[in-house]
Amino acid sequence: MYGWLWRVLPGGAAIRVALLLVLLTGVLALLWYLVFPFVDRLLPFDDVTVS
Numbered sequence: 001m002y003g004w005l006w007r008v009l010p011g012g013a014a015i016r017v018a019l020l021l022v023l024l025t026g027v028l029a030l031l032w033y034l035v036f037p038f039v040d041r042l043l044p045f046d047d048v049t050v051s
Helices: 002-008 013-042
Strands: none
Touching: 002 013
């Protein structure tokens, strides 16, 4: 997959690295702001019971 992504991106090596960093930042932001808050509501970590 990484080889395919490297071949598909346009430009030289420096531009490809910059594009990969932008793509990685976008994926991480998507996870941080959309996916993780949705999953957090489904996880039972706030249900603390002491007996």
